[in-house]
Amino acid sequence: MASFVLVPGAGGMAWYWHRVAPLIRAAGHESIAVDLPGDDTQAGLAAYADIVVRGIAERSRVILVAQSLGGFTAPLVCARAPVRMVVFVNAMIPKPDETAGQWWGATSAIEAREQAATRRGYATEFDLGTYFLHDVSQDVLRAGPQRPREEAEIVFGEPCR
Template sequence: MTTFVLIPGAGGAAWYWHRVLPLLKQAGHEALAVDLPGDDAHAGLHAYADLVVASIGKRNDVTLVAQSMGAFTAALVCTRARTPIRMLAFVNAMIPLPGETAGEWWDHTGWLEARKAAAKRSGYSVEFDLATYFLHDVPKDVAKEGAAHERQESEIAFSEPANFQAWPDVPIHVVVGKDDRFFPRDFQARVAHQRLGKTIDEIPGGHLVALSHPRELAELLLAYVAQ
């Protein structure tokens, strides 16, 4: 049995993982989704990492799963956890370089140009809106429920650098929702190759894949552990 520790993206709502958690538990594993104070103007990446490390405690078989901006928190968790992390899985993630801030990541990766180019190729709006870029494949009832859990991410989290030297020498997987409009598939593949030397694993779904395709995501995470 492993413990899946699930880190949400911007806003920090553990609710984001609520459709994946029971699937991991049904397979016989422990699963924890950490709620982060994304709307707290005084709590940034270091505070987030402290909360995740506290959730891990003394567990010694941990698979860390980070969604989107959660990858920045994961970087710090790897350096602070009391016992080594067993495995890392990034999901539609902002994979950082050592010392990078989340605010710098956008320009460093060429994200805006990649997003707009993908929109033009596929025929949806270049101008960002939640319905087009985040909710296009999320079931309507789930999206409606999620409105109560939305939080704005505070600026401090975008300005604190990811103070880590290197990713740990453990299996690292990069999961991409092939229908992600916010971080297009080809963009994610390039970033994973450049920053980690990794190829991607694709599943159906957009940026909020844990809400739109929880079973496919859970099955892939379970397959990683089974390996």
């Protein structure tokens, strides 16, 4: 049996993993979806890593799964816990000392998103439904929280060391 520790992206809601976690358990593995305080203006990357490390607890050789902004928490966890493998799911993968705010410019992600929108004829202004939830069924969205947690700005200004 493997232990999968699931790190969410911006907003930090463990709920994001609610459809994946049962599949992991059905395959005979342990699933630990971590809830991060994404909307806490004082909780940065170190606090996120602390929470994930506490979730790992005494487990060894866990499989750390990091989605989107969770890619900035993953390296900090790997430095402190016995991680067997890291799986990135559409993750922001930082260079050493890069901030999540710098990542956007370094990868040209915003320009690419806007160019794709222009080519395909939809709004270039960011919209959560268009850019992140476009392929999520309404039934799934209705089953979740009324509003996703906003991510506090602190995380976007902290370098990933």
